[in-house]
Amino acid sequence: MRRKFGHPRDCNCLDRRNFLKLAGGASALGLAGAGGFVAPAYADALTKAQRDKMTPDQIIQAMKNGNQRFRRGERKERNYLREQKASASGQYPAAALLTCIDSRAPAEVIMDLGIGDIFNCRVAGNVENADILGSLEFACKLAGAKVVLVMGHTACGAIKGAIDNAELGNLTGLLGKIKPAVEATKYGGERSAKNYDFVNAVARTNVEMTVANIRKGSPVLAELEAKDSIDIAGAMYNLETGAVEFLA
Numbered sequence: 001m002r003r004k005f006g007h008p009r010d011c012n013c014l015d016r017r018n019f020l021k022l023a024g025g026a027s028a029l030g031l032a033g034a035g036g037f038v039a040p041a042y043a044d045a046l047t048k049a050q051r052d053k054m055t056p057d058q059i060i061q062a063m064k065n066g067n068q069r070f071r072r073g074e075r076k077e078r079n080y081l082r083e084q085k086a087s088a089s090g091q092y093p094a095a096a097l098l099t100c101i102d103s104r105a106p107a108e109v110i111m112d113l114g115i116g117d118i119f120n121c122r123v124a125g126n127v128e129n130a131d132i133l134g135s136l137e138f139a140c141k142l143a144g145a146k147v148v149l150v151m152g153h154t155a156c157g158a159i160k161g162a163i164d165n166a167e168l169g170n171l172t173g174l175l176g177k178i179k180p181a182v183e184a185t186k187y188g189g190e191r192s193a194k195n196y197d198f199v200n201a202v203a204r205t206n207v208e209m210t211v212a213n214i215r216k217g218s219p220v221l222a223e224l225e226a227k228d229s230i231d232i233a234g235a236m237y238n239l240e241t242g243a244v245e246f247l248a
Contacts, residue, residue: 045087056231066112087116096139125158160193181206
């Protein structure tokens with residue numbers, strides 16, 4: 001298996017986390033209403049009970065819905081101070097993301113997420129290593145996250161560096177982890193960092209290979225996925241359109 005920004009609200013019934021507005025989420029919690037929530041004010045951080053009722057597919061759908069809101073300019077109005085205080089006593093993120101460090105691709109923003117919704121591991125080129133795998137294992141096996149999402153993006157500088165065989169201190173070794181994706185990408189046109197179609201094709205291959213490497217490198221996560229406890233998936237973020245494409 002697999003904001004508009006506004007003034008903080010003191011208390012109202014539309015203040016619940018976006019993760020609870022996923023397909024089937026409201027009805028699963030007994031809070032379904034016509035087009036929205038009709039119950040009293042909700043907590044400002046995802047609770048264990050709420051997270052545990054959600055399936056990996058529902059969590060992915062929630063992220064898709066959040067990205068659609070982001071693209072429409074209709075992000076949820078949030079009170080981050082309340083979210084911070086509500087999550088201080090414990091965290092129950094629904095997903096663990098592995099994303100690039102690119103400043104233009106902040107996962108929490110582009111998928112309309114709040115404090116405590118996700119774990120987010122960030123490294124240039126969104127590639128895995130032992131530290132990343134350990135972090136993802138903590139997120140899923142110990143903290144209960146149900147989705148591992150590897151998200152690359154278009155026009156990625158790390159991808160371009162790997163294509164160009166760039167060398168710079170410790171960055172050289174990091175780019176070396178991306179080069180297998182460069183070699184594995186089937187592309188009939190110009191294979192250079194100046195060709196953004198090729199760069200984006202490599203970025204997609206890199207996501208797919210990283211997903212496979214996570215399964216191969218972490219028996220802990222592979223076992224959780226085999227038991228349908230988690231879903232390990234990939235996605236690509238388009239810097240120009242703001243769209244997140246979830247890969248099959």
